[in-house]
Amino acid sequence: xxxRLSFYLERSSPLHRLNPTTKLVVAFTLILVAFLGPGLxxxxxxxxxxxxxxxxxxxxxxxxxxxTVRLLLPLFAFLFVMQSLFYPGGKTVLxxxxxxxxxxxxxxxxxxxxxxxxxMVSSFLLLLFTTHPGVLLLDLTQRGLPASVAYILASxxxxxxxxxxxxxxxxxxxxxxxxxxxxxxxxxxxxxxxLVGPLVFGSLVDVEERAIAIEARGFRSSRPKTxxxxxxxxxxxxxxxxxxxxAIILALGSRLWP
Amino acid sequence: xxxxxxxxxxxxxxxxxxxxLREVSLTVEAGEFVAIIGPNGAGKSTLCYTLxxxxxxxxxxxxxxxxxxAGQDIRRVRLEDWVLKVGLVFQNPFNQxxxxxxxxxxxxxxxxxxxxxxxxxxKRRVEEVMALTGIEDLADRSPYALSGGQQxxxxxxxxxxxxxxxxVLDEPTSQLDPIGTREVFQVIRRLAHQGVxxxxxxxxxxxxxxxxxxxxxxxxxxxxxxxTPADVLTDPRLPDYGIGISRYTAxxxxxxGEGLWPAxxxxxxxLDEAEAGFRAVEEAHAHLH
Numbered sequence: 001x002x003x004r005l006s007f008y009l010e011r012s013s014p015l016h017r018l019n020p021t022t023k024l025v026v027a028f029t030l031i032l033v034a035f036l037g038p039g040l041x042x043x044x045x046x047x048x049x050x051x052x053x054x055x056x057x058x059x060x061x062x063x064x065x066x067x068t069v070r071l072l073l074p075l076f077a078f079l080f081v082m083q084s085l086f087y088p089g090g091k092t093v094l095x096x097x098x099x100x101x102x103x104x105x106x107x108x109x110x111x112x113x114x115x116x117x118x119x120m121v122s123s124f125l126l127l128l129f130t131t132h133p134g135v136l137l138l139d140l141t142q143r144g145l146p147a148s149v150a151y152i153l154a155s156x157x158x159x160x161x162x163x164x165x166x167x168x169x170x171x172x173x174x175x176x177x178x179x180x181x182x183x184x185x186x187x188x189x190x191x192x193x194x195l196v197g198p199l200v201f202g203s204l205v206d207v208e209e210r211a212i213a214i215e216a217r218g219f220r221s222s223r224p225k226t227x228x229x230x231x232x233x234x235x236x237x238x239x240x241x242x243x244x245x246x247a248i249i250l251a252l253g254s255r256l257w258p
Numbered sequence: 259x260x261x262x263x264x265x266x267x268x269x270x271x272x273x274x275x276x277x278x279l280r281e282v283s284l285t286v287e288a289g290e291f292v293a294i295i296g297p298n299g300a301g302k303s304t305l306c307y308t309l310x311x312x313x314x315x316x317x318x319x320x321x322x323x324x325x326x327x328a329g330q331d332i333r334r335v336r337l338e339d340w341v342l343k344v345g346l347v348f349q350n351p352f353n354q355x356x357x358x359x360x361x362x363x364x365x366x367x368x369x370x371x372x373x374x375x376x377x378x379x380x381k382r383r384v385e386e387v388m389a390l391t392g393i394e395d396l397a398d399r400s401p402y403a404l405s406g407g408q409q410x411x412x413x414x415x416x417x418x419x420x421x422x423x424x425x426v427l428d429e430p431t432s433q434l435d436p437i438g439t440r441e442v443f444q445v446i447r448r449l450a451h452q453g454v455x456x457x458x459x460x461x462x463x464x465x466x467x468x469x470x471x472x473x474x475x476x477x478x479x480x481x482x483x484x485x486t487p488a489d490v491l492t493d494p495r496l497p498d499y500g501i502g503i504s505r506y507t508a509x510x511x512x513x514x515g516e517g518l519w520p521a522x523x524x525x526x527x528x529l530d531e532a533e534a535g536f537r538a539v540e541e542a543h544a545h546l547h
Binding site for chain 1: 310312316337338339341342345346348350352353354355356357358359360363364367368369370371372373374375376377380381384402413416417420
C-alpha cells in the first residue's frame with residue numbers, strides 16, 4: 001500500500017555519506033552560479049562536467065539522467081520552438097520556412113534558459129536521490145530549524161500517500177454504490193465533490209488524534225532534545241561550504257562588474 | 259499503595275450540557291491490571307484521557323472532584339511532563355504513528371529523542387521494548403507498511419520505551435482482527451507479569467476474564483460495578499446496560515434456566531470454568547442413572 005515516499009535511492013556512495021547540508025549548499029551554489037555567472041556555455045558545462053559525473057559517483061547516474069530527461073524534454077522542446085521563432089528583437093535569421101523564420105538570438109536565449117533550468121532541476125534531483133529526507137531534516141533541525149517545522153515537512157511526505165490511499169478507498173466505496181466517475185470532464189469533476197467531505201472531515205478528526213499521539217511522546221517536552229542518528233560533518237566539508245560561498249560571490253561579482 | 263485515587267470525579271466536555279463522567283470514585287493499586295468495560299458513550303475514553311492528563315490539559319471543559327495519580331493532583335501537573343508518568347495508547351493504530359520517522363526503530367526512539375535521552379541509552383531501551391513487544395524483525399520497515407496488529411504493537415512499544423509508571427490503554431484492540439488482538443493481549447499480559455500498572459478500556463470480555471485482576475463497569479458516566487472479573491462479568495444487570503457478556507457466561511446462563519448448570523456454582527467467565535461446570539453436571543447425571 002505504501003508507495004515510495006521520496007526520490008531517495010539507497011546506495012553506499014561517497015555522495016550519500018556527505019553531510020546533507022553540504023549537498024544542499026552545493027546545489028544552491030551551482031544554481032546561483034548557473035543563473036548569475038557569465039557566458040553562454042557555463043550552465044551546460046556545470047551539468048556536463050559537475051552534475052553528471054557526480055551522479056555516477058553517487059551510483060545513481062542512470063536514474064539521474066533518465067529522470068532529468070523525462071522531466072525536462074517536453075519543456076525544452078516547447079521553449080526552443082517558441083523562443084527561436086518568436087524571440088523579440090531577433091535579427092539574425094538562420095533559416096526560414098513558409099511564414100516562419102528561426103533566429104539566432106532566439107536559439108541562444110532558449111539554450112541559455114534551458115540549460116539554467118536544467119542545472120536547477122538536476123542539482124535538486126541529485127540532492128534528493130542521494131539524501132534521505134529524514135536525515136536532511138534532522139541535520140537542518142540540529143542547525144536550528146524548529147522541530148515543529150521539521151515535523152510538518154516529514155509528516156507531509158509520509159501522509160500524502162496515505163491520503164491518496166484513503167481517497168481511493170472512499171471513491172471505490174462510492175462507485176460500488178453507483179456513483180458514475182466516467183464520462184465527460186464536467187461529470188468527472190461533479191463526481192469528485194462527494195469525495196471531498198469524507199476525506200477532509202475524516203482528516204480533521206485524525207489531526208486531533210495525531211496531536212494527542214505526538215503529545216504522548218513528549219513532543220512538547222521542555223528538555224533539550226537528543227537524536228538517535230549521528231550525522232557526520234567533517235572539517236573538509238565545512239571548507240567546501242566556504243568555497244561555495246566564495247563561488248557565489250564571484251558569480252555575483254561577474255554580474256555586477258562585467 | 260494506591261497509584262490512582264479518584265474521588266467524586268465529574269467531568270463535562272466543552273460545549274456539551276451532560277457530564278461524560280458523574281461522581282466517579284475508584285482506586286488502583288500499584289501493579290494492578292484493571293479493565294474498564296461499558297457500552298459506547300459510557301465514559302471509558304474520558305476516564306482514560308483524564309488519567310493520562312489530556313483532560314483537563316488538552317480537552318478543556320469542567321472537571322470537579324479529586325484525581326490523584328502517583329500522589330499528584332492531575333490539575334496541577336504539566337502535560338508535557340505528565341506523559342512520562344502515564345503512557346496512553348488508543349484505538350486507531352494508524353493515527354498513533356508520529357509521521358516524523360521513516361522506520362519502526364526511529365519511530366520508537368522518537369519519544370526518547372523528545373525527552374533528551376542520550377543516544378546509547380536510547381538504543382538500549384528501544385531494543386529492549388522491541389524484544390518485549392516482539393517486533394525486532396520490523397525494525398527497518400516503514401511504520402506505515404505494517405498490519406494493524408503490528409502497528410499497534412509499535413504504538414505500544416513507542417509508549418513503553420518512555421517507561422511510564424502507569425499504562426493506560428483505550429480499546430487498543432477494537433480495530434484489530436483476531437490475530438492482531440491476540441498479539442496485543444500477549445504483550446499486555448507480559449507487561450502485567452512484570453508488574454506494570456495497567457488500566458485498559460476494552461469490550462472483549464473473554465480476554466478480560468483471562469487477564470485482568472479487577473474489572474470496573476461504567477454506564478452513562480457512572481461506576482455500576484467493580485470487583486474481580488468473575489464477579490463483575492457475571493452480573494445479571496450487564497445486558498440491561500448494553501454491556502456484552504462472555505459467551506461462556508451466556509451459554510451457562512441458558513443452561514441454568516433449564517437446570518443444566520450446578521445450582522451452587524457461580525456462572526463461568528472463562529472456557530475452563532465453563533468446562534468444569536458442565537463436567538460437574540455430567541457427573542451428577544451419571545450418578546443418577
